[in-house]
Amino acid sequence: MLRRNFLTLMAGTALVAVARPAFAELPKIQKKDTYKVGFAQTESNNPWRIAQTKSMQDEAAKRGWQLVYTDAAGSAAKQVADVNSMIAQGVDAIFLAPREEKPLIPAVMGAKKAGIPVILLDRNVDPSLAKPGEDYVTFIGSDFIEEGKRAAEWLTKTMNGKASIIQLEGTTGSSPANDRAKGFADYIKDHPDMKIVASQSGDFARDKGRQVAETLLQAHPEATAIYAHNDEMAIGAISALEAAGKNPGKDVIIVSIDGTRDALQAIIDGKMGATVECSPFFGPAAFDTLVKYAAGETIPPKIINTDRFFDAANAKENLASAY
Structure with a gap:
């Protein structure tokens, strides 16, 4: 069986179509x-x-x-x-x-x-x-790019097209983090007053999301919105805002992705604006x-x-x- 040459991967270079030889079919499985x-x-x-x-x-x-x-x-x-x-x-x-x-x-x-x-x-x-x-x-x-776009669309409408946004990214190198960032950026590029002022990975974790949010809020007190790649980081961000004496849901609007029970409760409590479900x-x-x-x-x-x-x-x- 011919196998892909992984030297290009070792060199950090993406493979191109001409480098792909013919392969055997996918493995079959007995019914x-x-x-x-x-x-x-x-x-x-x-x-x-x-x-x-x-x-x-x-x-x-x-x-x-x-x-x-x-x-x-x-x-x-x-x-x-x-x-x-x-x-x-x-x-x-x-x-x-x-x-x-x-x-x-x-x-x-x-x-x-x-x-x-x-x-x-x-x-x-x-x-x-x-x-x-x-x-x-x-x-x-799920369609992660579409998730990012839906979050951006809601935030843009809610903020009347003007916001200074902190982005809490998911795990670096993961497809949800890559695509949710892309979907969001693709939407707001047509809205010049929707600006991402800081972006850093919180690794999809609540506590790390809180820590990163604390740091970025200190560096960017002008932030009016937070876009988190998942609900856990968004909930961490709520804690960071409250610790900073800010009112989440009023001083800073939060939009996220996942649709967890904690996030829905935060929406009911007025601390979070919206979340895109990711089943x-x-x-x-x-x-x-x-x-x-x-x-x-x-x-x-x-x-x-x-x-x-x-x-x-x-x-x-x-x-x-x-x-």
């Missing part, structure tokens, strides 16, 4: 009643990840499948090792939530070489280094996709979740169903 599948989770330090893991575990139990679960604890290197362990255990397929776009390429390629199909969940890998339908089956998740309930779609793949059905390169939008108009009525 049967139950499967032994792996789920390589990136971390479990926030409600979104916990809800995603529970969805996968519940669906496996419902179908009577064996689920080999690992938690990379926020380490891309451990996640690669976790996938290698699943390969060694002879799983039928692997569901992978890649922590970062480039470091997880060896895991995807290692599984393919071992004849094990991979389905990516919620985060993608670098599209110049691995492709759906060729190196992995498909990506299932963590992947179990049914993930397992259904694998069954369809085993049956020989054509799987699209992307399967996009339908996500809602929450603000003061609908947060209260949706609180009970939030995670």
